[in-house]
Amino acid sequence: MFNPDSLKLPFFDDSHRRLYADVKAWAAAALTNRVHTGSVDEHCVKLTRKMGDAGWLRYCVPAEYGGALQDLDSRSLCLLRQALGYYDGLADFAFVMQGLGSGPISLFGSEALKQKYLPHVASGKMLAAFALSEPDAGSDVAAMSTRATRTNQGYRLNGVKTWISNADIADFYTVFARVENDEAEGVTAFVVDANTPGLQVTERFDVCAPHPIGTLTFTDCEIPVSQRIGQAGKGFKVAMQNLDVFRASVGAAALGFAEAALDMGIARASSRKMFGATLADLQITQAAIGDMSTEIDASTLLIYRAAWERDVLKQRTTKSAAMAKMFATESAQRVIDRCVQLHGGLGVKVGHPMEMLYREIRALRIYEGATEVQQVIIARETMKNKTGEI
Structure with a gap:
């Protein structure tokens, strides 16, 4: 724990x-x-x-x-x-x-x-649900193709959003679309109620750790101006500042997964008889526990440093949150994999909590910016600080 x-x-x-x-x-x-x-x-x-x-x-x-x-x-x-x-x-x-x-x-x-x-x-x-990703615009938000066309009453949305969590059970979706013929060009954010005509959940699919996820299709979906979030054309800022709040928390979820795995791994190693002792008595097991414990503590420090910087220093946490998210999710994957190994065959038995953790952790290395995207963010922020430009 x-x-x-x-x-x-x-x-x-x-x-x-x-x-x-x-x-x-x-x-x-x-x-x-x-x-x-x-x-x-x-x-x-x-x-x-x-x-x-x-x-x-x-x-x-x-x-x-x-x-x-x-x-x-x-x-x-x-x-x-x-x-x-x-x-x-x-x-x-x-x-x-x-x-x-x-x-x-x-x-x-x-x-x-x-x-x-x-x-x-x-x-x-x-x-609630957050609808940003598209079939050809996940990490690359600039490739967004969903369009919001200005009308006399508000906006008309057309396009497709996919990999949307809570698809089909959400009461409303925060949707991002590229504005056309508006007073300001660029991405704009809207709140779209689930029962709005022109919005359909056109696909649901299964993922390795089950949760509601699917595809939204907008066909001449009429949205009043009152449902717009913030200024027209400022939706990218809305999305990024929202992600800044929650990105470090992805690492925190991974940290909780890793702690659960380590506790289960230690319990299993301490009770598993092997070679006249227990699995926990083997030096190779102790080395693994030492590594995992250190990775968990390092994740803790990175996560709460980023959260503290945002809450207390009131500063942008683009780099520190990216570091926290990247390290905590990647290290949790390593911790959980090692603990599966400590469980032996039991660790891959469907329905066992250890096997569930193995499936749950995988998505965290992808959503809210894949590890590779975090690496690019960290590199750019680092070079910006060193050279003054990028």
């Missing part, structure tokens, strides 16, 4: 320490099975409602609209995802989608949009 000494670091204040203790106790009692069977949609809706009732989703919106804190706090979001990820990857997914999907409204939305959506996000009564 989370090294208790980490909470003594100056990155945290007493409210963060209380939050972690409270969510850890709640998750231990409420999230008792990492492996879900049956309808993944039903599980996600149920988990969202459960976290809303418990008050955890209040950390996804500002206090004025039913939130727990005055502003979005990256450290709190990371602590919540770390604790949820330790117990249940699907609960972590359901939690972050509430924040990621509504974050643009919290950061840039009009007062009317905030009043309309955010209280229901905080209570878990409305499910």
Whole structure:
């Protein structure tokens, strides 16, 4: 579990320490099975409602609209995802989608949009989604082809979004489209209700760690001006600042996964008899545990440094959040792989929590910017700081 000494670091204040203790106790009692069977949609809706009732989703919106804190706090979001990820990857997914999907409204939305959506996000009564990726525009947002054409009443959306989490169960989608014949060219963000005519979920597909995901198709989908988030043509800024809030939290979820794997790995190695002793008595096992423990602590420092810089220093965290996301997800993959190995055949048995962790971690190295994209971001920011230009 989370090294208790980490909470003594100056990155945290007493409210963060209380939050972690409270969510850890709640998750231990409420999230008792990492492996879900049956309808993944039903599980996600149920988990969202459960976290809303418990008050955890209040950390996804500002206090004025039913939130727990005055502003979005990256450290709190990371602590919540770390604790949820330790117990249940699907609960972590359901939690972050509430924040990621509504974050643009919290950061840039009009007062009317905030009043309309955010209280229901905080209570878990409305499910949110974030629709940025397209078939030919994932990490390369500049390649976006979904169009928003200005009309007398507002905008008409046409295009396709894919790899959209919460597809078919979300009540609303934060959608990004390239504006045509508007007062400002560029990407613009909109809130599109799920029942808006012209919006269809045209595909659902399975991924290795099951969750609701699919493709949205917009065909002459009429959106009033009142549903626009922020200024026309400023949607790229909306998307990037939203991702800056949540990118470090991807690393925190991976950290929770890695801690769960290490705890299970140590328990298995300590009980597994081998060569007249236990697996844990072997020096090769101890070396692996030493490496994994160090990687977990290094991830912790990178994640909460990035979150602290955003919360306290109020500075851009493009580089530090990219480092945290990249290192924590990659190291969690290594930790989980080693712990699967410690479990032997049991570690790849479908339905075992260790096997579930092995599937859950893989997507985190891709979404919200693949590892290779983070490497480019880090390199460019580093060279910019060294040379003054890139």
